[in-house]
Amino acid sequence: MSTAQTAASPETLVERRREVLELTGWGLPFRLRQPHNLCFWVYIVFFVLGAVHLxxxxxxxxxxxxxxLGAGATATALYGLVFLAILRRGDHYERQPRNLVLTAFLWGAVPATFLFALTVNTALLDIYPKLFGQAFGVDWGAALTAPFTEETSKAAGFVLLLGLAPRLIRTPYDGVFIGAxxxxxxQLFEDVLYDYNSAIAGFADNQVGAALGTFALRAGSGIFSHTLYSALFCCGLIYAIGTPIQPRRLGLGIGLIVLAMLTHGTWDAIAAIGGTAAIGLFGVLLFSVFALIMLFVMMHKTVGQEREFLRAILQPExxxxTLTQAELDAVCAPRKQRKRFIRAGKGHRTHHHTKHVLRATLDLAHEIAMAGGTDSPGVLHERAEIARVRLAPRAGSPMTAASAG
Known part of the structure; x- marks a missing residue:
């Protein structure tokens, strides 16, 4: 943060906070039901049609x-909860509204999977063998179909959400998480579909074993699946389209979109590329790891912007x-720096209290955002919580009469 920002008057800092809240839309609620928005009706119609197909x-x-089917669905749901926890934990700074996240998830689960991808994939996979032979269709049909049909069907939902929540989805960081x-x-509903197909293929003989076996195979490669592809693709869409916060960078956007589709395609063609040769399989795996690294690079590249927004929201505190400058710097810092700040104190209890203060500080930022920068009851509560934790007795520090009282 610059010296000018540090020396700014409280009134200037509060005004800057309001500007950031207006620009980013942090704290705004999301409503799917928007009768005057065409995107709402398109979403509803496609969701209903997808549900019918399902x-x-x-x-x-x-x-x-x-x-x-029940065994496969249960295993997939538990597996999905792990993914969900990781994604929500990664959304550290601006917490997207739960109903926006749910709306995104349901688009991928129902219309994208059962209305678009399943229907179009079935048609195209019948065409390739007729045009190029059975062997070509088996080896390359999925790789020449799914990256186009599935990625565009998922991206269509993201574009609808841009129309439904234009003030909530504005940064590449938002694109990563909503896309994910x-x-x-x-990914989860496609896994259930494959589990079901495996149980059917065995004529109901050992259906639980067949479904769980398919689940295990797909779960093992889950990190290189649709969550990764869509995160890259939708991050690329934000760059390609541009927003009030993110200037348009068409080349970078197209590059990320192509990378997502290539990663998807090479994974679907892993048998044709690798065959029995380990070098081919290793090459496909290496390319998928590269795509995952690129996703982390893009997150690291854009998270600095999120930190600066967080700093502007909390600087008046x-x-x-309410806060010390050191605490503000720590909560807006990368994870390693936060850990160093927490460990700077002596004793486990001191570490625990410091960590609690930082968590309460982040909660305070979200309360301020939801209140539009005003002193709501939630904001006052979080300020009091920070003060309470800071005054609590710590290891190595004898309780004073005041703290005891």
Whole structure:
């Protein structure tokens, strides 16, 4: 932070906070129901049609392989909770509204999977063998189909969400997380679909084993699946389209989109590329690791912007005495610097109290954002919580009469 910002008057800092809240939309709620917004009706129509396709797909054999379907769905749901926890933990600075995240997830789970991808994939996978032969269709059909049909079907939902929440989705960082939730919905429901197909293929013989075996294979490669592809693709869309916060960078945006599709395609063609040669399989895995690294690079590249927004929201709290400058610097710092700040004190209890202060500081920022920069009851509560934790007795520090009282 510059010296000018540090020396700014409290009134200037509060005004800067309001500007950042207006620019970023932090703290704004999300409503899916927007009758005057065409995006709402498009979303609803496609979701209903997708739900009809989902019911039709599973209704034929659910009564026969219901046990296998249930086992596969349960395993996939538990697996999905792990992914969900990781993604929500990664959304450290601006917490996207839960209903926006749920809307993104449901698009990937229902319309993208069952209305668009399943329908178009089935048609295209029948065409390739007729045009180029059965062997070509088996080896390359999925790789020449899924990256186009599935990535665009997921991206269509992201574009709808841009129309439904234009003030909430403005940075590449937002694109990464909303895209990841769309991809997670697609990934989990596609896994259930494959579990179901495996149970059906065995004519209900050992249906639980067949479903769980398929789940295990797909879960093992889950880190290189739709969550990764969509996070890259939607981050690229933000760069390609541009927003009031992110200037348009068409080249970078197209590059990320192409990288997502290539990663998807090479993974689907892993058998044709690798065959029995270990070098081919290793090459596909290496390319997928490269894509994952690029995703982390883009997150690291854009998270600095999120930290500066957080700093602007919290800087007036230093001026009014709620926070120290060191605490503000720590909560807006990268993870390693935060850890160093926490460990600077002596004793486990001191570390615990410092960590609690930083967590309460982050909660304070979110309360300020939801209150639009005003002193709401939630803001006052979090300020009091920070003061309470700071005054609590710590290891190595004898309790004074005042603190005891």
């Amino acid at each position: 019911i039709e797909y599973f209704s034929g054999g659910a009564s026969v392989v219901g046990t296998g 939730f769309i991809g997670l919905g697609f 230093v001026a009014n005495g």
